[in-house]
Amino acid sequence: MKASLASALEHRGNDHADHTQNFERTTGITWHAPVPSGWVDGRRLSVVLPANNVGYCLPMVLDALEAQTYGRHFEVIVVDDASTDTTAKTIATHPAVTAGLRLPAPHGAATARNLGTYLAQGETVLYVDADMLLPRTTVADLAARATEHAVLTGFRHNLPHGAAWPHTGPDLAADHRVTWRPPANTSLLYSGIVLRQPLDGRPLEHTREFRDLGHGRMYYDWDLPRMVVTALLAVPRAAVLDIGGFDAEFGRIGWGMEDTYLGACLIASGLLVIPLRQAVGFHLDPPDAAEQWQHKLGTWPATLARYRALLAQPARSGRRAVFTASMNSLLHSCEVLR
Template sequence: MNSTLQTVLASQDNDHTSHTQVFERATGIPWNQSVPADYLGGRRLSVVIPAYNVDYCLAAVLDALDTQTYGRRFEVIVIDDASTDTTSKIIATHPAVTAGIRLPGRRGAATARNLGTVMAQGETVLYLDADMVLPSNTVADLAARATDHAVLTGFRHNLPHGVAPPAAGPDLAADHRVTWRPPVNRPLLYSGITLREPIDGRPLNHTRDFRDLGHGRFYYDWDLPRMVVTALLAVPRATVLDIGGFDGEFGRIGWGMEDTYLGACLIAAGLLVVPLRQAVGFHLDPPDAAQQWRHKLAAWPATLQRYRALLKAPAPSGQATALTTSMNTLLHSCEVLR
């Protein structure tokens, strides 16, 4: 009988010290220092962006990709999840886009990312949200460090709609995985624990860059799968295909947990979760951010329930053929934008 995903997670370490040291010895560049402009090393990389009604920000996100300093070419695949605004027009006309596809009906970001992953030619897939503007060095820094053995996590600095990005660039401390001040006297959303006193949480620092989250351990409300956030995430494409990609059911239910489940499956497949502190993008909030957030939180209990159920199932593997077949079938019904 196969072990459950939760059991396998409890057996996996996340001490990535030797992994980062290999890169540093080979390049002479510290792990958390940017590579030089026009750096040519690293792996072939494909950026995959799911997009739904993001005409308020998508052009800025693509502009930033068009000005990356990485010396190697990389493809940008944008999947329009049946938007009702002018998102598809931006995809069809922006020069940074290598391939643009429009789904025939809304499927959710999980399915959009799966389709982009199957289409991708790179050894590494960089998942990027359609509202994340990247500094010019980010793609190079991720591509330079990508391997078959690591999930590279970046970070996000939220900007309210209409607020200009600070000239100093995005701030690592703005991410909740870096600076975290949870509520007291009510259950936390993920773990369900209740804190009775305020804490000054520092998940990234206090877990030694996630090393201490191996073997299924928690830092209050955080565990290792929850540190995997697809707003900015670089992963080996072959492993994503092997585990069957994202679970599309999360997109049907609502918001949340689809990237956490992907993280759990990648960790169970033996990958390390390694943060890259200089990989921080600006997350551009929509005009109706408060309303969207309330809508997302309303779906959280259902997506969390599905995630917990999947933890009791076997860790997925050997799913590449099935995923590729289903996505190629879907592709035949899509509109080619670019």
């Protein structure tokens, strides 16, 4: 009988020093420094955006992708999850979009990302939220460092709707994986632990760039799979296909944990999770951000319960054929926007 996913995670370390040092030796560029404008080395890359009612920000997000300084061509695939606003029109007309599809009914971001991954031609898939505005060097920085062995994670700076834009650009410290101040005397969402005193948490720093989270270790409410956030994430496409993509059930039952489960499966298959401090984007909040957040929190117990159940099952692998067949069938039901 195959070991459970939880057991497989306990056998996987995350010491990525050799990986980052090899990049530095080969290029002469430090791991957290931007590559020069026009950089052309690196793996072929496809950007995949799931989009649902993001008409308020999608044009800006695509403008930013069109303005990237990466000197090598990369495709942009946008999958509309049956939006009811101007999202589909933007996808159909914006010049940054290489391919655009519209699902016939809402399926959730997991399915939208899966379909984009299926269509992607690049060796690396860069998952970007459709409300994530990227600085000009971000795609090049991720593409330059992408390999078949690494999950590269960027960071996000939430910007409230209508707020003034900081002149200095997005701030790394704004991400909860970098600066984390959890409430005291409250059960934390993921682990359930209760902190009796206020904590000035620094997950990125205190875990030595996530290296100390290998072998199933925790930093209070954080473990290594939780560091895998698809707001900005570069992953080898072959590895995603092998595990069968994202688990679409998460999108059907609520919010959260689909990227955590993807991370757990990729870690179990032997990939390293490596942060890029210079890869930080603005996460543009919608006008009704507070209402959306409350709705998401209401569905969290269901998605967390599914994740816990999946941890008890064997780690997924060898699912490329099933994934391909499923996506090919879904593709035939989609409207081609571009």
